[in-house]
Amino acid sequence: MPTAIHVKRLNSSDPGFTEILLSSLSLPMADDEAIDAAVVQILAQVQAHGDAAVLDYTKQFDRLSVASVTELEISQQALQQAYEGLAADQKTALDVAAQRVRAYHEQQKIETGCHSWEYTEPDGTRLGQKVTALDRVGIYVPGGKAAYPSSVLMNAIPAKVAGVSEVIMVVPTPDGTRNPLVLAAAWLAGVDRVFTIGGAQAVGALAYGTKTIPAVDKIVGPGNAYVAAAKRRVFGTVGIDMIAGPSEILVLCDGSSNPDWIAMDLFSQAEHDELAQSILLCPDASFIERVQASINQLLPEMPRKKVIETSLTNRALLIEVKDMAEACDIANQIAAEHLEICTTDPRQWAEQIRHAGAIFIGNYTSESLGDYCAGPNHVLPTARTARFSSPLGVYDFIKRSSMIEVSEAGAQTLGAVASTLAHGEGLQAHARAAEMRLK
Amino acid sequence: MPTAIHVKRLNSSDPGFTEILLSSLSLPMADDEAIDAAVVQILAQVQAHGDAAVLDYTKQFDRLSVASVTELEISQQALQQAYEGLAADQKTALDVAAQRVRAYHEQQKIETGCHSWEYTEPDGTRLGQKVTALDRVGIYVPGGKAAYPSSVLMNAIPAKVAGVSEVIMVVPTPDGTRNPLVLAAAWLAGVDRVFTIGGAQAVGALAYGTKTIPAVDKIVGPGNAYVAAAKRRVFGTVGIDMIAGPSEILVLCDGSSNPDWIAMDLFSQAEHDELAQSILLCPDASFIERVQASINQLLPEMPRKKVIETSLTNRALLIEVKDMAEACDIANQIAAEHLEICTTDPRQWAEQIRHAGAIFIGNYTSESLGDYCAGPNHVLPTARTARFSSPLGVYDFIKRSSMIEVSEAGAQTLGAVASTLAHGEGLQAHARAAEMRLK
The missing domain is CATH 3.40.50.1980 (Nitrogenase molybdenum iron protein domain)
Structure with a gap:
């Protein structure tokens, strides 16, 4: 008989919820x-x-x-x-x-x-x-x-x-x-x-x-x-590029999805690594129960079940939220690498998301499609760095040089301004370089 | 009587020129x-x-x-x-x-x-x-x-x-x-x-x-x-943002500029910091002599002459090159923070430049105008990092999230592809997540 695993449960109305959540996200720095x-x-x-x-x-x-x-x-x-x-x-x-x-x-x-x-x-x-x-x-x-x-x-x-x-x-x-x-x-x-x-x-x-x-x-x-x-x-x-941390998935459900699909999406992060993290946010407590049941039912058939079990036991969270609006607020705090929105009318919730590496919209968009062949990059910011960084992209392989060509007329007006500001900063050679171009 | 300072002279035809140049650019890492x-x-x-x-x-x-x-x-x-x-x-x-x-x-x-x-x-x-x-x-x-x-x-x-x-x-x-x-x-x-x-x-x-x-x-x-x-x-x-090193200017001259202007532009980097670096590339040996003369003539009037003198003595280079095309090649190796092109028809040489933080085109574009008021950012990549990085810009204060919404039909074609590739990588939960969405 397969071992049942119990994934940690939270409720957004728990006292100290935000602190518990944020501390669950962080890992000790691996400064070896x-x-x-x-x-x-x-x-x-x-x-x-x-x-x-x-x-x-x-x-x-x-x-x-x-x-x-x-x-x-x-x-x-x-x-x-x-x-x-x-x-x-x-x-x-x-x-x-x-x-x-x-x-x-x-x-x-x-x-x-x-x-x-x-x-x-x-x-x-x-x-x-x-x-x-x-x-x-x-x-x-x-x-x-x-x-x-x-x-x-x-x-x-x-x-x-x-x-x-x-x-x-x-x-x-x-x-x-x-x-x-x-x-x-x-x-x-x-x-x-x-x-x-x-x-x-x-x-x-x-x-x-x-x-x-x-x-x-x-x-x-x-x-x-x-x-x-x-x-x-x-x-x-x-x-x-960024130094990547363990992979993460955050799934937002309104309870209208197939719980087996959600369980398997959580597995697909968990199987990467014991430290990978899978989180579900859902306002429907009975749906959370069904996902937990699917986890226990599907786990035995997974070849990488050992890794999945360790990851889910130590790092996964099933979180009951007040409503989908609150789920989006929490998702913005988490700033996950992968964010799935598995709801009816998922676009309305995607619009509320400000911080995520990639947003997978709708029940047919399993995260694994993005990993392999949807087209967007699978190298994504982890560990809440989606607050300030982006997927790997073409923009990471180009760089820019400013081009400045001041006309003789421009050097007169700009030269006076630069001279004043340079003197204000005590950089007189800067000022003189501008002044020399004045007629 | 003012002390004459002698700025280090190089010629691109010197044996081992590239090695000498590159070693002159680097500073010991300040890992205190x-x-x-x-x-x-x-x-x-x-x-x-x-x-x-x-x-x-x-x-x-x-x-x-x-x-x-x-x-x-x-x-x-x-x-x-x-x-x-x-x-x-x-x-x-x-x-x-x-x-x-x-x-x-x-x-x-x-x-x-x-x-x-x-x-x-x-x-x-x-x-x-x-x-x-x-x-x-x-x-x-x-x-x-x-x-x-x-x-x-x-x-x-x-x-x-x-x-x-x-x-x-x-x-x-x-x-x-x-x-x-x-x-x-x-x-x-x-x-x-x-x-x-x-x-x-x-x-x-x-x-x-x-x-x-x-x-x-x-x-x-x-x-x-x-x-x-x-x-x-x-x-x-x-x-x-980037951790900035000492400021640098590289000036490309064909000999047609006012040598006083060039000397003052070299000063305007040198006055920042004893470790700042000012370099001139020019095919005209007599013009280099005139810039050296201007340096000695103009230095005594500079309030920050101590800093300028130390910087120019220890770190500046006046380099005689074969021609302007070679000057551009060398400029691409140096990948300077600030690059001035002080020549007739400067645009033809600007087109040859691939690596520089900012390119100042023409004799009227003193670097100090860019520092204060031309408009482009004065926070620029130093220490040859212009090979792979850009001026500070609006793009540093935004970030991107991939948006992926796979249709039911799309999940059929993409699901088959993802399944094959996931099995090839030994990630069966990834494969199953895709397969579950197949009809």
């Missing part, structure tokens, strides 16, 4: 001093010794012994072969996913202003911004059990759509085991070069460059605690 | 362990004790002793009085600067896609992104000698243009000394609340919130080493 110290050492070795250090660490950590880093590069031909060798259904699924992710990000490039612009003032002064793509981007792809081809698509395609000239992927292949789906995804996404290296040594190689591996301008993609620590350390030398 | 340890302590105290800790540190560091944090708030009326009390020319200059910065950033809001968007596919599936402004932003403004009203405008105006509901400014006032220009700028920029606190304690108060000071979602603005260390530490709890 030992990992950080090891990473500092690895980065220093890679910076000092380049290829030789990369070879040493790859031998040590991935048990992969080769004579030169060039042997760790996978050719475009090998990537294509991996793709050609896929089963027909996998090939089609990857094709559809890549095509849809590309189409969405092409629209995003248009809509989010990834273009240069300029305007001219009456005196001839021209002001604007120039947009350029990053020259070279590194994508970290985890190896081993958490090797996700979908992540290759989600990280590489926006970079290529943005116009990045060279996308360099690193993926560890412990004991030389390569994942054909990951290589096929790299080929489909248009990744330019692939090296089978990983860990902090791969981050260091991308940040500083070696004889064989070119230095990049930004490093994106998920990784373990060593990779995360290395990304934090090289930030400034290169750009990085 | 003692500062970081002090900051960790201050942040922990503020998080644990709120207002009481803020009062203690303000008494200790700013010699300002009050009974409650409410006494450290400056009223809107006091801000307005500071503005009304300015000399007429200062008031006008600040008005013009605020109006121009606002106009530029309003155009930026339109051009850089700070709007929600959505498209509908043939099967009724709707995809897009929702844009929302951040709820609450904190602006750090340094006190004392480096109190810059222009920085108040440059940080607060883009936030207000973006639609941030509440902008909270902190500015230390050591011994209670308030800078009327800074307060006037806060009033003009529409800052909602001002607290006279500073240092790591102010960063902590904004990040965690206290009884009196509300927690914000992002903290921007320059500060000393303690403020920078505190911002690094609270990143993740709140968003932060």
Whole structure:
């Protein structure tokens, strides 16, 4: 007989509800001093010794012994072969996913202003911004059990759509085991070069460059605690994406959904990781009971039931709320990575949401569709950072330069203003530089 | 008789030129362990004790002793009085600067896609992104000698243009000394609340919130080493802007400019800070000589000549290049914060520039006009980070949420794809969640 698990229940009218909720969301910071110290050492070795250090660490950590880093590069031909060798259904699924992710990000490039612009003032002064793509981007792809081809698509395609000239992927292949789906995804996404290296040594190689591996301008993609620590350390030398926390889903229900669907959506976060968090907000207590029943009924059939059980027991919440309006208020406080709105007329509630990484609207929009093939990016802000940050997008692979061309006439009016303000700040060379341009 | 200073000279044809150049750009990382340890302590105290800790540190560091944090708030009326009390020319200059910065950033809001968007596919599936402004932003403004009203405008105006509901400014006032220009700028920029606190304690108060000071979602603005260390530490709890390094200017000349203007533009970076860096690239050796002569002639008249002399002696470079095309190539390697193009037909060279924080085009566009009143932001990427980052802008005060609404028909086609890919990644709950929506 399967073990029944009991998910923690809260009611928004409980005394101290907000404090309990917020403390349930937070995890202790994973500032592991030992990992950080090891990473500092690895980065220093890679910076000092380049290829030789990369070879040493790859031998040590991935048990992969080769004579030169060039042997760790996978050719475009090998990537294509991996793709050609896929089963027909996998090939089609990857094709559809890549095509849809590309189409969405092409629209995003248009809509989010990834273009240069300029305007001219009456005196001839021209002001604007120039947009350029990053020259070279590194994508970290985890190896081993958490090797996700979908992540290759989600990280590489926006970079290529943005116009990045060279996308360099690193993926560890412990004991030389390569994942054909990951290589096929790299080929489909248009990744330019692939090296089978990983860990902090791969981050260091991308940040500083070696004889064989070119230095990049930004490093994106998920990784373990060593990779995360290395990304934090090289930030400034290169750009990085957000350091992601455990995955989260928040489901808003009015009680009109199929409880099995809701239970499975909660599972689909929980199965990622013991620390993943699944939360349901619902004004209908009897529906919450039905979801709890579905959880117990469906759990035994899940291959990853151990992970799901630990995650749901330790971190999930089923919260009874006053009404859907209150559910939206609480959702804005949580600022979840994934937010599902499973109600009748879900748009009215979507309009109330200000803070979420992605909003999945209506009962047919399972979060897993967004993970793979709806089109929007699955790299999303976690740990309440949706209050101030955005999904990974084309905008992360471009940058802007201000363009300022002051006319001779403009230099007269602006020069007087700048001179006054510069003197007010005690910066007389600034003032003189403006004054020298006055007639 | 004034001391002649000799600025370091390089030629792009020197052996090892690129290595010499790149090593001249870098500064040792200012990772001061003692500062970081002090900051960790201050942040922990503020998080644990709120207002009481803020009062203690303000008494200790700013010699300002009050009974409650409410006494450290400056009223809107006091801000307005500071503005009304300015000399007429200062008031006008600040008005013009605020109006121009606002106009530029309003155009930026339109051009850089700070709007929600959505498209509908043939099967009724709707995809897009929702844009929302951040709820609450904190602006750090340094006190004392480096109190810059222009920085108040440059940080607060883009936030207000973006639609941030509440902008909270902190500015230390050591011994209670308030800078009327800074307060006037806060009033003009529409800052909602001002607290006279500073240092790591102010960063902590904004990040965690206290009884009196509300927690914000992002903290921007320059500060000393303690403020920078505190911002690094609270990143993740709140968003932060870039940690700025010393200011830099790179001037590209073809030899057709007034050498005095060029010398003064080099001074205007050098006067900020002994570590600031000024570089000239020019194919005309005789023009470089004339700039060197202007430097020696103009330096004695500069009130901040000590700072300028140290900066130019230790960090400036006058580089002779083969031609302007090579100058542009080198400029792209340097990726300077400020890039001036002082040539005939400067637009042709501006087109060659891919990496720079701001590009100042033509002899009349002194960098100091951009610092104060041209309109574009003066908060710019330093230390070669213009390779991957942008000027502070309206886009830093908004964030995006993906919007995904899959139709019943869409769930059939996408569900099959997601199921295949999820099984390929070993995530069966993801697959089941998609499969359950299949008819």
